[in-house]
Amino acid sequence: MSRNTRVYVAGHRGLVGSALCRALRGRVELVTATSAELDLRDAAATAAFLDRHRPEVVVVAAARVGGIGANAAAPVDFLSDNLRIQLSIMDAARALRVPRLLFLGSSCIYPRQARLPIREEELMTGPLEPTNSAYAVAKIAGVEQVRAVRAQHGLAWISAMPTNLYGPGDNFHPTRSHVLPALVRRFHEAVREGHGEVVVWGTGAPRREFLHSDDAAAALVTLLESYDDPDPINVGTGRDISIAGLARLIADASGFRGRVRFDDAKPDGTPRKVLDVSRITALGWRPAIALREGIAATCAWYRDAVAADLAVAR
């Protein structure tokens, strides 16, 4: 990629899209549109947009995204919106023979009982995690569309499987967010309002892997520059932590000194998710932001965003 390369980052205001724009700004010609300017579920409008801008690279970082609560509340929306968004973009890009496209799957689309750490070969080898199976099926369709376009049209499209991501510009909605931003918000509000207790969903026993969005963006740039294979490639740290341990880290970073109560009436989801990242580290990428450091920076970003009355929830 060079300064004259037109790169369309679909979803440029999101957690991943905004981090990727930070990483690429000044290095390429960025093409962007908000969902108000271009609803990517509209195939005709999407085709007209790509025809007008003729990007050489497309990154599909636009999607309906949310945590375990959001997926349980609206599975049809997660299936339908994500199928429509990715089909609109990839059908239009294929018709224009866009040479390079990066589709984003997710670690949560691996089978619930995948062998750990999860290798890319585990995809579609067993039953999905029920709490996000509709979303996962949409994502699997996207991964397969990339594979099919490579085989049928010979375009150098690729797909990545990021682990749980966090960082500035995340969705901090109280119930539709992922665990890390949800707890950053909840502990921040408990300190601000003097609450003595914070509720964490589930048992606290599940384990998750967390990668900062700036590290994820660097990984996506590495993939755009040096990965050309039909198989999806994992993007993660290879290290996991329990939800209870994560809550302690966020409580410490927020200055919360009260009690943490686990609400086991809420679902735990997949018992453990941690990726095998040997393929992407073989390309020379490694995560640089330690979880404790990333949480402290995210808490500071959230405090500043709330103080500046910025929108922090989607």
Ligand SMILES: NC(=O)C1=CN([C@@H]2O[C@H](COP(=O)(O)OP(=O)(O)OC[C@H]3O[C@@H](n4cnc5c(N)ncnc54)[C@H](OP(=O)(O)O)[C@@H]3O)[C@@H](O)[C@H]2O)C=CC1
């Ligand atoms: N967050 C995570 O932990 C992980 C995310 N991923 C994947 O990474 C990608 C990005 O996720 P993330 O950055 O967290 O998501 P966010 O929710 O932070 O951002 C999603 C973006 O998609 C855009 N968007 C949503 N619907 C539409 C639509 N109908 N038309 C146009 N734009 C739309 C939004 O645009 P606008 O702001 O203009 O409304 C928003 O900027 C997704 O594919 C997700 O599955 C994969 C693994 C983990």
Ligand SMILES: C[C@H]1O[C@H](OP(=O)(O)OP(=O)(O)OC[C@H]2O[C@@H](n3cnc4c(=O)[nH]c(N)nc43)[C@H](O)[C@@H]2O)[C@@H](O)[C@@H](O)C1=O
């Ligand atoms: C990222 C990837 O993976 C996502 O799945 P997930 O990892 O299960 O998502 P999650 O972050 O919502 O939950 C992680 C764990 O954390 C616990 N938990 C505690 N307290 C809160 C809480 O307050 N909110 C949430 N959301 N979870 C909580 C929660 O009970 C669960 O045990 C997909 O939705 C999908 O989006 C996807 O692509």
